Amino acid sequence: MTQLCRHCATPLSIRFLNLGFAPPSNAYLNPEDLQKPEVTYPLRLLACGQCRLVQTEDYAASDELFTDTYAYFSSTSKGWLDHAERYANMVTDRFALGPDSQVMEVASNDGYLLKNFVAKGIPCVGIEPTKSTADAARALGIPVVQEFFGTDLAPSLAEADLIIGNNVYAHVPDINDFTAGLKTALKPGGVITLEFPHLMELVEHRQFDTVYHEHFSYLSLLTVERIFKAAGLRIFDVEQLPTHGGSLRIFGCQEAADHVQSAAVATVLAQEQARGMDEDGFYQSFQSQADAVKDDFLKFLLSAKAEGKSVAAYGAAAKGNTIMNYAGVRPDLIPYVCDAAAAKIGKLMPGSHIPIFAPAELRARRPDYLVILPWNIAAEVKTQCADLAALGTRFVTAVPKLTVNQ
Template sequence: MKCRFCAASIDESAPDTLFLDLGTAPPSNAFLAPAQLSAAESYLPLRLHTCPRCLLVQIDEIQPHERLFAPDYVYFSSYSRSWLEHARTFVEQATRELDLGGRNLVVEIASNDGYLLQYVAAKGIPCVGSEPTAGTAEAARAKGVDTIEAFFGERFARGFIAERGRADLVVANNVLAHVPDLNDFVAGIATVLAPGGVASVEFPHLLELVLQRQFDTVYHEHFSYFSLHVARAVFAAHGLCVHDVERLATHGGSLRLWASHADEARAESARLHDVLSMERAAGMLDLAWYGRFQHEAEGVKNDLLRFLLEQRQASRAVAGYGAAAKGNTLLNYAGVRRDLLPFVVDASPHKQGRYLPGSRIPVVAEARLLEARPDVVLILPWNLRAEIVEQLAYIRDWGGRFAVAVPRLDVF
């Protein structure tokens, strides 16, 4: 295979380039309708390799966008209160620090259901979203958010500026990992960004993924996994300078990069150099560092299986909460099926009535918890742990407890 950034050859059979092998699984967001239960699912390799030249961690199997991000794609950002608050806070910060107003243009890439741009529009700041999935784009328009239903890249950016001009702020939250053509995507950001403008790009930090054993964030929709060193090199290759970075708690530990055109010579922040130093001290500039993660994933899997088997043997009922993609990775890698986890609750009506890919565990509304009164609720989207525990505090009325599997098994 060829590295999707530097085009170096990666020997898939070489043990020193293997980062993680989770076997095979269906795409994590390919939820099944009842009529599909009698049909076979496509199981695809789920392996990550590290480029020996640039150290980009990447999946070795490229699936067509149309397959992974179909019109009925079921992820809607607005069903998480904490994520909405994250977006609102960001808009307040960016508006204040960049002095944004009616004369400016904000573009968000992968704008989903308008979760963020709704706050920009409410301030009277012109904004446009680029969102490839029909259902989420429609939901954004229903909120009054101008949304173009298309994949983002350099060609899109050139067409966009011919019609609408360049953006003073480009926002790309949790999409950098989702693009197979990484160079085309970042070139598109450089193209659409106005002189003097800035781009804000958030993504899960690879260092935190490893330290917190977050292997379940690996799925087919994620083509790449980034350290700051690698992300900085990718942006530099397309004339963009990362001049600042913020460490965020979202998604188990993320980075928010602030980038601008390299010829504008902005000063690099102390925060940027602090994170670069942290990565260097951890060993992330050494290929050998990337070969130790498989053992951690196996530990999480084994602990979860042991726990679920113990609960069944003790006749204690376990239910799942949160039909998140990361949960599907975990359940499929561990081989968990309905005998160990009979149902998963989710707040999104777009997922309710469907079945998890691979495990085929039914997704139900929250009312099912009150009927079943399980002894344990296994929180699958561990990054929303605090929000979910607050929402479901009533399970303690019947002696119910919560559990998470990542970064390590915790029952509380």
């Protein structure tokens, strides 16, 4: 049966990427779970020849992916906390936010961002469906509505001067409904900012490990502009960010609002056009690039094993689960992963069943190689583990190409 595009309902025929079958990337296991069957889903992407939305072919229901025990906590990364604080300061100044304003964040996670508005005395509310992270935000004094966001919920919310969505737009199965909800919840002169990984960067830097079931869509400005227009919204500014290997931050508003469009919108659209993102060929060549990254990573691990070298990994991140499951990596090649998130320590990686330990384990074992799975924070990890480097540990990243630091 031919799948239709989630945005424009065009039949999908362009194969973008096939990573086989995998469990949800954040479905970490308890040791007793190894006695039970593990559910996997197809992990395949298609591209729309009309609106150019790249999207998962088959997907689990969102309530199967974002459960009460969801293990991703945004506050784990200091770099991300700093990014959030800079953003809060910027929008407060740019849009003159104050005690009479209303800020809303969709997918507010553990309060990593909204706590900055609380500190400024700016009223805010988080929308967060996962109990584990919502509870963490409430402990910081942040009001949280524990629901999925969309047109059903939006009418019950106070209209916002600023709606924030950081790394959530790619996570929603019904992107049209979500966007319509943004319009409903936004004041006539209000602003929406959304951050999401840029599909152009994903392809150029072979970041196939950012593909997982929780990411239903892979986005360009070209596509998002079309989705916004269909919902009665428009994009008036855009920033290119280094986060997550290259992201866009778009600024949107009601179609009739008086926000003046910046030159940056035309600039980014021109970049995408120049790279062929409105042509089929751009979407048809990615599989071979992903396979090259996977093959080089697996060759490295097999070589290290043959040489009797010890290998560990850092960062029990979703992107790490994608590459290890696609490459078929198991504990014989990487015996353990270390992570600072308390919610993950003592559990096992989905699919690979590699145990997750606290970072202190690295000092006890002193591995010859440390594979940094969340390559987007590699610099931060290297700084944290500088003592290991002094003892001879070499850092390894697989994306965009295999790199082994001396």
